[in-house]
Amino acid sequence: MVGIMKRILIIFLVLTIIGIAIGVMKPFDSVLVEDDIFIAHGFEDKPNTTEFNPYPQGNPALSDDQNRAIEIAVSNETVLGYLSEGYWLAPGTMLLKEDFEGYGENFKGVLLAKNETVIYVIVNVKENKVKMIQNYTTFEFKAKTMVVEQNGEYSEIKATGFTDTDVKTVREILSNDQKTAQIIKDKNYNITIQDMVYLSNKNIQNATYAMVLLDIEDGSKYVVMVDITERKVFKMGRPVN
Incomplete structure (x- = not known):
């Protein structure tokens, strides 16, 4: 126990x-x-967002697929544009529950944030490409159920709602x-x-x-x-x- x-x-x-x-x-x-x-x-x-490195290089706490998803995301031209505008990366990955159920484990969600905006990047790690980029307000994103990966296992999180x-x-x-x-x-x-x-x-x-x-x-x-x-x-x- x-x-x-x-x-x-x-x-x-x-x-x-x-x-x-x-x-x-x-x-x-x-x-x-x-x-x-x-x-x-x-x-x-x-x-204090200044404590976070916007370009993490191989976080040992993440799986190989999670690290690769972040690398794929920050190589995307649109994502690079957001980063140049002052958006910063979350030090991990998560998928909205509906996307996890729809796409499966070969997809990872990479998040960027600035003020009250969240940029949600869905990455296909098997095909090494960004599948979709969506914009949410933090209020909209908090109302969702998220799936977080930890040590090869998955947990659902609700922040509001x-x-x-x-x-x-x-x-x-x-x-x-x-x-x-x-x-x-x-x-x-x-x-x-x-x-x-x-x-x-x-x-x-x-x-x-x-x-x-x-x-x-x-x-x-x-x-x-x-x-x-x-x-x-x-x-x-x-x-x-």
């Missing part, structure tokens, strides 16, 4: 990096410490958890689902996890990691004011 939790936390940290890079999810400066506390700072800060049922389920889990129930007891509070991950692979079948911002009326805020499948809180951050 400890191994599974570590795996989930690693995935969330990967998503955080991707979120900062493409401006799709609110950024979290996340740190894991020995006492199993998940700490989040600066979740309302804007990402959560249903009333999703929110109701999270509220019930927080109310039934001993720690969070004590914090919100007799207080007004709001919750914001920052992102949601759906996992289905050989190690974890049909599991859904959410990163939730709990905003209390006294001004304190907590980042809570919720296991929606097992309906429980499995990580809770220290209060951030």
Whole structure:
């Protein structure tokens, strides 16, 4: 079970990096410490895009196909034009769910971002060419479900567009958890689902996890990691004011 939790936390940290890079999810400066506390700072800060190299050269964290997809994309004349205009590359690849289901694993999605615009480049790594380039606002892109590849396996991510049922389920889990129930007891509070991950692979079948911002009326805020499948809180951050 400890191994599974570590795996989930690693995935969330990967998503955080991707979120900062493409401006799709609110950024979290996340740190894991020995006492199993998940700490989040600066979740309302804007990402500093100058930290990212617009021309990554073989990221060892990515698969050969992912690195090749980025190389193919930055060799495209249209993509080079965007880069010359100040767009920058996300340090990874992801496909919209409908494209992953329609095209398959030989296609990768490369993302460029600037201000409130996301350039979505679909690359066919088998044929070594760019298949399609599409423009989205960040609002439009956040409303989509994305598929992220990690170590040859795939996870679905939702950044926004959560249903009333999703929110109701999270509220019930927080109310039934001993720690969070004590914090919100007799207080007004709001919750914001920052992102949601759906996992289905050989190690974890049909599991859904959410990163939730709990905003209390006294001004304190907590980042809570919720296991929606097992309906429980499995990580809770220290209060951030």
